[in-house]
Amino acid sequence: MKIALVGATGMVGQVMLKVLAEKNFPVTELLPVASEKSVGKTIIFKGKEYKIVSMQQAIDAKPEIALFSAGGDISLEFAPQFAAVGTTVIDNSSAWRMNPAHKLVVPEINAETLTKEDKIIANPNCSTIQLVMVLHPLNLKYNLKRVVVSTYQSVTGTGKNAVDQLNAEVLGQEAKKVYPYQIFKNALPHCDVFSEDDYTKEEIKLMNEPLKILGDYSFKLTATAVRVPVQGGHSESVNIEFENDFEISDIKELLANTPGIVLQDDVKNNLYPMPLYSEGKDEVFVGRIRRDNSQEKTVNMWIVADNLRKGAATNAIQIAEYLVENNLV
Numbered sequence: 001m002k003i004a005l006v007g008a009t010g011m012v013g014q015v016m017l018k019v020l021a022e023k024n025f026p027v028t029e030l031l032p033v034a035s036e037k038s039v040g041k042t043i044i045f046k047g048k049e050y051k052i053v054s055m056q057q058a059i060d061a062k063p064e065i066a067l068f069s070a071g072g073d074i075s076l077e078f079a080p081q082f083a084a085v086g087t088t089v090i091d092n093s094s095a096w097r098m099n100p101a102h103k104l105v106v107p108e109i110n111a112e113t114l115t116k117e118d119k120i121i122a123n124p125n126c127s128t129i130q131l132v133m134v135l136h137p138l139n140l141k142y143n144l145k146r147v148v149v150s151t152y153q154s155v156t157g158t159g160k161n162a163v164d165q166l167n168a169e170v171l172g173q174e175a176k177k178v179y180p181y182q183i184f185k186n187a188l189p190h191c192d193v194f195s196e197d198d199y200t201k202e203e204i205k206l207m208n209e210p211l212k213i214l215g216d217y218s219f220k221l222t223a224t225a226v227r228v229p230v231q232g233g234h235s236e237s238v239n240i241e242f243e244n245d246f247e248i249s250d251i252k253e254l255l256a257n258t259p260g261i262v263l264q265d266d267v268k269n270n271l272y273p274m275p276l277y278s279e280g281k282d283e284v285f286v287g288r289i290r291r292d293n294s295q296e297k298t299v300n301m302w303i304v305a306d307n308l309r310k311g312a313a314t315n316a317i318q319i320a321e322y323l324v325e326n327n328l329v
């Protein structure tokens, strides 16, 4: 299978290469695409060097699949050009996510909606993916009424320069500022940019994407997204009110038996999810499950996942695997 990887030198692009190799995805030809200044440089995939090609060269090669993680502007301009030559694009930017003409897919939840006609498929935002992986089974059994989520997001979600800023600040060195403030010893309630309603774009993604993925617009959702000096993954404190009552033990059993979810919930032995533990893994880790006694039919929990893996690269490649396994490309 001929695969284009647009954004091959970025953090998510690099993880996509790693996951493609780990999963032994049937890549017969790899077309790495990066900025014009990178054309001609090489990347390594499965021990072999591949020259970075221009976007036009990749389009002209008519790959079956193009994995994009290069920002919304690049995707808006070039994803349609790939689709026009028959390529199926899986895009990790926010460009197509809320476009009703395009599907927003977490394979464990709604891959079965995909058809051959879907030529630009949106990969959800990282903090959305880990949230809906848990909300989906709970919604089917208990019917979501209202969800309140507060995130504690890794600097890797902002990219390499943010990681460099944190690492420099830890060493007390001057750092090229990605954030408006020091991130070390700090927490910034500011992920992405602020909108007119004083919510950040990250919070708006978190409030909109889950309803589209679950195909359920009947429940309410509000979010606060916070950047913290962490590198292994995003953490989320989630408060969920259901239409139906529940037993905590049943919720734990349901989540423990849901593919892609790992229950880590034994506080007597200090067992709960942590980004230090989730780094490099593809599962969504959930714990600290406990009834919210301030309100009926309501539960609190803690959800952690590696935002570069299940939150981005692995989810996108799982979509690609589904397309191949179901002869949709």
Ligand code: 2RA
Binding pocket: 125, 126, 127, 153, 154, 156, 157, 158, 191, 192, 202, 307
């Ligand atoms: C972030 N989810 O963490 C966004 C984009 N990766 O900044």
